Amino acid sequence: MQECLLEVKDLKTSFYTEKGLVTAVDGVSFTVHSGETLGVVGESGCGKSVTAESIMRLLDESATRYEGEINYKGKNLLKLPEKEMEAIRGNEIAMIFQDAMTSLNPVYTIGNQIAESIMAHSDLNKKEAYEKAVEMLRLTGIPSPEKRIHEYPHEISGGMRQRAMIAMALSCRPQLLIADEPTTALDVTIQAQILEVMEELKKELNMGIILITHDLGVVAEVCTHVVVMYLGQVIEEADVETIFSKPLHPYTNGLLKCIPQLDGDRTKPLFTIEGVVPSLDDIPPGCRFAGRCPFADSKCRKEPPPLEEAAYRHKIRCWHYEEIQRQGAFEDVAIPS
Amino acid sequence: MLQSHLERETKEQTNIPLLEIRNLKKYFPITTTLGKTKGFVKSVDGVDFDLYENQTLGLVGESGCGKSTTGRTILRLIEPTDGEAIYQGKNIFQLKGKALKQIRKEFQIVFQDPHSSLDPKMRIGDAVMEPMKIHHIGTKKDRMDRAMELLLKVGIREDQFYRYPHEFSGGQRQRIGLARALAVNPKLVVCDEPVSALDVSIQSQVINLLEEIQEQFQLTYLFISHDLSVVRHMADQICVMYLGQIVERAPTDELFTHPLHPYTQALLSAIPLPNPKLKKERIIIKGEVPSPIDPPSGCVFHTRCPYATALCKNERPQARELAPGHIVSCHLAES
Numbered sequence: 001m002q003e004c005l006l007e008v009k010d011l012k013t014s015f016y017t018e019k020g021l022v023t024a025v026d027g028v029s030f031t032v033h034s035g036e037t038l039g040v041v042g043e044s045g046c047g048k049s050v051t052a053e054s055i056m057r058l059l060d061e062s063a064t065r066y067e068g069e070i071n072y073k074g075k076n077l078l079k080l081p082e083k084e085m086e087a088i089r090g091n092e093i094a095m096i097f098q099d100a101m102t103s104l105n106p107v108y109t110i111g112n113q114i115a116e117s118i119m120a121h122s123d124l125n126k127k128e129a130y131e132k133a134v135e136m137l138r139l140t141g142i143p144s145p146e147k148r149i150h151e152y153p154h155e156i157s158g159g160m161r162q163r164a165m166i167a168m169a170l171s172c173r174p175q176l177l178i179a180d181e182p183t184t185a186l187d188v189t190i191q192a193q194i195l196e197v198m199e200e201l202k203k204e205l206n207m208g209i210i211l212i213t214h215d216l217g218v219v220a221e222v223c224t225h226v227v228v229m230y231l232g233q234v235i236e237e238a239d240v241e242t243i244f245s246k247p248l249h250p251y252t253n254g255l256l257k258c259i260p261q262l263d264g265d266r267t268k269p270l271f272t273i274e275g276v277v278p279s280l281d282d283i284p285p286g287c288r289f290a291g292r293c294p295f296a297d298s299k300c301r302k303e304p305p306p307l308e309e310a311a312y313r314h315k316i317r318c319w320h321y322e323e324i325q326r327q328g329a330f331e332d333v334a335i336p337s
Numbered sequence: 338m339l340q341s342h343l344e345r346e347t348k349e350q351t352n353i354p355l356l357e358i359r360n361l362k363k364y365f366p367i368t369t370t371l372g373k374t375k376g377f378v379k380s381v382d383g384v385d386f387d388l389y390e391n392q393t394l395g396l397v398g399e400s401g402c403g404k405s406t407t408g409r410t411i412l413r414l415i416e417p418t419d420g421e422a423i424y425q426g427k428n429i430f431q432l433k434g435k436a437l438k439q440i441r442k443e444f445q446i447v448f449q450d451p452h453s454s455l456d457p458k459m460r461i462g463d464a465v466m467e468p469m470k471i472h473h474i475g476t477k478k479d480r481m482d483r484a485m486e487l488l489l490k491v492g493i494r495e496d497q498f499y500r501y502p503h504e505f506s507g508g509q510r511q512r513i514g515l516a517r518a519l520a521v522n523p524k525l526v527v528c529d530e531p532v533s534a535l536d537v538s539i540q541s542q543v544i545n546l547l548e549e550i551q552e553q554f555q556l557t558y559l560f561i562s563h564d565l566s567v568v569r570h571m572a573d574q575i576c577v578m579y580l581g582q583i584v585e586r587a588p589t590d591e592l593f594t595h596p597l598h599p600y601t602q603a604l605l606s607a608i609p610l611p612n613p614k615l616k617k618e619r620i621i622i623k624g625e626v627p628s629p630i631d632p633p634s635g636c637v638f639h640t641r642c643p644y645a646t647a648l649c650k651n652e653r654p655q656a657r658e659l660a661p662g663h664i665v666s667c668h669l670a671e672s
Binding site: 043044143157158159160187188189190191192193195196214215216217218219220221240241244245254255256258259260261262264266269270271272273274276277 | 569
């Protein structure tokens, strides 16, 4: 059993807006172990990015209210003074973002930016920091890094920029890496390269990774454990094989079914989840998914279901999962193996 | 609806194409600050394909391969550099004035980004009526009736007729874009990444809608996408593009069961499958797509191809038909 790196406990992140307090993340709990990749999946607006930004404390704290705990090495990150948080951020917990073009500073060279983060977190001098930067770039598979290091972000391609950002994030050998849609903006052949780099570096540094994505293919490919979010809540959590072979929540099941399969029947229309995700300022009183759920009844519309442990490390937020499971209502769903 | 789906699958392919594209080229000039041309971006470089009535042709490839440029050139939103597009016996690339306007009525487009393809200051009802007004179809009342009917068909309620685009979600806006394209009763609709910006649960709704509408209005689609699983679901035929050229063209099932071009093989193997039990052997192609300003000599893929030989480096491969309807541009491919 690998050591537990990070424990998010009942995290609630709310924003003060003109419409009042809007809760984007509402009672999210999960743990990340080192050497493990935790996938956080969900559609836009489900709170997956806000969860990540809460862990890093990147949100504007004058307009944000945190509740709950984020425990990292026995310390609650939410209570940490900004100075101490700075020592952890980028050093022990690093983050990579979806759009490398906007996350890198356009007026500094790649090398300058990587060396800056190295110097901020270690005692290396400028020359040593540049050498380290070259080494990190080489590690992520950038050809002739000693030349690339003098180039500006606009001079290199999207895949390269993403590699440069990974190099920057990993330059301080973090124990936890948060990757927010790291390959969404990339082409599939480049995505395959980046995912491979991340996988190799994870092994080498024995990091824990939180991978935020909406692409279930990527999740199946690299994650060991999966958290499915819907409208600010975790609705199901399990290891990757269970999520894909025996999903319990109707939303997870729907998400899996509505992507066209490469070996699926092309003549049939695709499965759909009816309706749209409700707005955060108009959250339904009962189960948040009830309005779109084919199994919902009056109980679902009135009372919010709790997150229950259905099996070891398999959590589910649904009133009727046992019944649905017994009836085999998802039968036609199972992905052929 | 399922019935009609099956019919489409079994229907014999008619032999006369609706639209024939021959040797389509689009070079964008690169100019110096003084306006002198110093080179060309060869965005589309000699592309041939046929579109058959009531069928879907999928155009796949990575960003920058020229798939969107191809789609837009057919509509003459971008003027082609060279080539022919034969529609009803006429080369539409040479049409002007009234004749061109007539063609524009029959060819429509649905764009990727539903946030920027609708005028934010125009009510959605007006947006759907606008194309009919431009083409002088019907009276104002007729246009309104038809717009309402179309919006209803794509799942927008009548009471939303006077709303503005910002009041709708991405999926709904994409539906409005589709209704607008249908307003003038087109024959061909170019769908340029119509579902790429949408969430998965909304994506499947829009895909199903596109298929329903195709049946109902007897439409021909040119479906442009980078997502191979979506294209597989939609298309009857698929063209794989790389750096401005079509490297492989085949009926959908044939392409997925027997990909012959090394690029197609790599592309197929790079798709992450939503099934953790299938740990497949991946072909990871090294490097990145070269610049279309100065594309590689010979076969455009030779710089990244694991099987490339001296021949590939020097000579551009000819398109060869290795199986019925399966055309490959590769020196080494064998059926």
